[in-house]
Amino acid sequence: MYKILIADDEQKIREVIREYAEYEGHEVFEAVDGMQAVEMAKEQDFDIIILDIMMPRLDGFSACKEIRKIKDTPIIMLSARSEEYDKLFGFEMGVDDYVVKPFSPKEVLARINAIIKRNRSAGEAAGETVKFEGLEINFTARDVIIDGEKANLTPKEYDLLFYLVKNKNIALTRNRLLEEVWGYDFFGDDRTIDTHIKMLRNNLGPYRKFIVTLRGMGYKFEV
Amino acid sequence: MYKILIADDEQKIREVIREYAEYEGHEVFEAVDGMQAVEMAKEQDFDIIILDIMMPRLDGFSACKEIRKIKDTPIIMLSARSEEYDKLFGFEMGVDDYVVKPFSPKEVLARINAIIKRNRSAGEAAGETVKFEGLEINFTARDVIIDGEKANLTPKEYDLLFYLVKNKNIALTRNRLLEEVWGYDFFGDDRTIDTHIKMLRNNLGPYRKFIVTLRGMGYKFEV
DNA sequence: GTTTAATATGACAAGTGTGTGACAAATCTG
DNA sequence: CAGATTTGTCACACACTTGTCATATTAAAC
Numbered sequence: 068m069y070k071i072l073i074a075d076d077e078q079k080i081r082e083v084i085r086e087y088a089e090y091e092g093h094e095v096f097e098a099v100d101g102m103q104a105v106e107m108a109k110e111q112d113f114d115i116i117i118l119d120i121m122m123p124r125l126d127g128f129s130a131c132k133e134i135r136k137i138k139d140t141p142i143i144m145l146s147a148r149s150e151e152y153d154k155l156f157g158f159e160m161g162v163d164d165y166v167v168k169p170f171s172p173k174e175v176l177a178r179i180n181a182i183i184k185r186n187r188s189a190g191e192a193a194g195e196t197v198k199f200e201g202l203e204i205n206f207t208a209r210d211v212i213i214d215g216e217k218a219n220l221t222p223k224e225y226d227l228l229f230y231l232v233k234n235k236n237i238a239l240t241r242n243r244l245l246e247e248v249w250g251y252d253f254f255g256d257d258r259t260i261d262t263h264i265k266m267l268r269n270n271l272g273p274y275r276k277f278i279v280t281l282r283g284m285g286y287k288f289e290v
Numbered sequence: 291m292y293k294i295l296i297a298d299d300e301q302k303i304r305e306v307i308r309e310y311a312e313y314e315g316h317e318v319f320e321a322v323d324g325m326q327a328v329e330m331a332k333e334q335d336f337d338i339i340i341l342d343i344m345m346p347r348l349d350g351f352s353a354c355k356e357i358r359k360i361k362d363t364p365i366i367m368l369s370a371r372s373e374e375y376d377k378l379f380g381f382e383m384g385v386d387d388y389v390v391k392p393f394s395p396k397e398v399l400a401r402i403n404a405i406i407k408r409n410r411s412a413g414e415a416a417g418e419t420v421k422f423e424g425l426e427i428n429f430t431a432r433d434v435i436i437d438g439e440k441a442n443l444t445p446k447e448y449d450l451l452f453y454l455v456k457n458k459n460i461a462l463t464r465n466r467l468l469e470e471v472w473g474y475d476f477f478g479d480d481r482t483i484d485t486h487i488k489m490l491r492n493n494l495g496p497y498r499k500f501i502v503t504l505r506g507m508g509y510k511f512e513v
Numbered sequence: 514g515t516t517t518a519a520t521a522t523g524a525c526a527a528g529t530g531t532g533t534g535a536c537a538a539a540t541c542t543g
Numbered sequence: 544c545a546g547a548t549t550t551g552t553c554a555c556a557c558a559c560t561t562g563t564c565a566t567a568t569t570a571a572a573c
Contacts, residue, residue: 083388171386171387171401171404171405172387172388173385173386173387174404174405199362200358200359200360200361200362201359221548221549221550222549222550223549223550224549236430236431237430237431238430238431238432255551255552256551256552256553258530258531258551258552258553259550259551259552261530261531261532261533262532262533262550262551262552263550263551264531264532265531265532265533265534268532280530280531280532281432282444282445282530282531282559282560283444283445283446283529283530283560284432284445287431287432289431444559444560444561445530445560445561446560446561447560478561478562478563479562479563479564481520481562481563481564482561482562482563484519484520484521484522485521485522485561485562485563486561486562487520487521488520488521488522488523491521503519503520503521505518505519505520505569505570505571506518506519506571
């Protein structure tokens, strides 16, 4: 859960970001202009601050400059124009990222997450998650979520699935799978793979469709 | 060139978006209600889908939910009035962006471009695809696409086609094909090749023309 | 235009690869 | 150490693939 400050004079912009952010479990504060944003930033610690450039009383750049005097809070700028000099100017003042209007709320949230993740690199490991429809895979956490429910895979099933997914859309021979998933020192039967593919498929439920058989070759995770 | 689906019961809306989008070189498909949109989304892959919220038979949100079950196509929602922002809970269902009516077609197109660009950058792990007219061949994924539809080839057919294509515009003798595709230890009939060429040609549909017979010699993939 | 040789095609039987359930060996866990 | 889980092997069934052959069609040579 992050503490987010969004400063924009347009209510619509603030609201749409608030909705997205709150849905993701963050706490959102609003400021209607640069001056108010600076005041709020002085009073409390935010995880991230989003500033529109064009604001009454105090514009985004000036607000950024003010805030930087006292805090290192990551700042994202919203700009209506995409002119390059704006960007260069902004980065010199310690802006962490830019979003040019029109933007999608999803994009803003994605950038928020990216920046906070980047800045807290000292702390917890975030863990990369990939998602294919209702199938979510987190490599570092080593878990697989199917339609919201955690799947219960055996170690080999994890290994096999992870290797398939990391090489998605690539045709993998049985030999390659044996070498990479089982190890070069495995001297077993080819058909071992079939059995594990079978069990993996059973565990993936509707998403077994992603694992396609390449007759005479091996398998492929196809998206 | 993107493939765009616009679902709205108002013909005017569909038309104005179509005009702009086609002007930018995109391909536009129309649906008059949510139900039709879902059906179309199931049948083909769009680069983006635009859904009006208020539609007969199936509203935009429900349509979005349905589509999300099977596809990750980016979705933009159109809402009739800004008051509807209050009711917007679309982000729960993976809506990528909203546009509030009245909107300018230009704005919609700008958002389409922004979203597709963002989604494209996600980076697909797919090998290089070679394309000859409507015949696409991806060696690493080991698949062959004919006019947008995946072809279903047997192992030998893949091997044979891949060898021909990798040596395109080169005359290949039967002996060479036997050695390279079947293996040096194959002691069968020459004419076996003919049969496989036949089946390959049948599977390539209109693109059988690329495989030319060199009488008294062998075959060639000619482009 | 006829002959001759090579290729295309359809049918088919033998061969091969894969999905699956069962089971025993191996490994993990308390 | 016992019980549970995981893992590898096997055998069977079935569907698909493959090579061969006989016949039809086509192209080149005379």
